[in-house]
Amino acid sequence: MGISQKTFYRWKAAHPEFAKAIDEGKDLPNKQVEAATFKAACGYEFEEVTRELPKLDGSALQMIIDGKISFEDIPMVVTKRVTKYFPPNPTLNVFWLINRTDRWRDVRTVEARGDFHVYFDEDLDGPPTE
Numbered sequence: 001m002g003i004s005q006k007t008f009y010r011w012k013a014a015h016p017e018f019a020k021a022i023d024e025g026k027d028l029p030n031k032q033v034e035a036a037t038f039k040a041a042c043g044y045e046f047e048e049v050t051r052e053l054p055k056l057d058g059s060a061l062q063m064i065i066d067g068k069i070s071f072e073d074i075p076m077v078v079t080k081r082v083t084k085y086f087p088p089n090p091t092l093n094v095f096w097l098i099n100r101t102d103r104w105r106d107v108r109t110v111e112a113r114g115d116f117h118v119y120f121d122e123d124l125d126g127p128p129t130e
Contacts, residue, residue, distance in 0.1 A: 043088035
């Protein structure tokens, strides 16, 4: 954009309408990625279409040689249609379940009662001695 990151964030903080426009600009791409991710997570069929140049007769080849037409002027013809299957992506399914439902979360909240001592990695010597 031709501005520093600091200026950008200052403008977002100082101008709510600018911040809103930035956020709204993210909505469409986010929805598109979400839809594509969901589709890939579930699996889908698609049609692959192969197009090729048609067989050219002698007069058409001569026109190309003479520079009267180019290959780009000749319409491609469909030579093959194949239905293909993209299987569900198990990794996307894991992310979907973990991030969309509490039942599959990796983190569980556990309530414990009593006296506890918390030690950090820096405390490699163990608990303090008395």
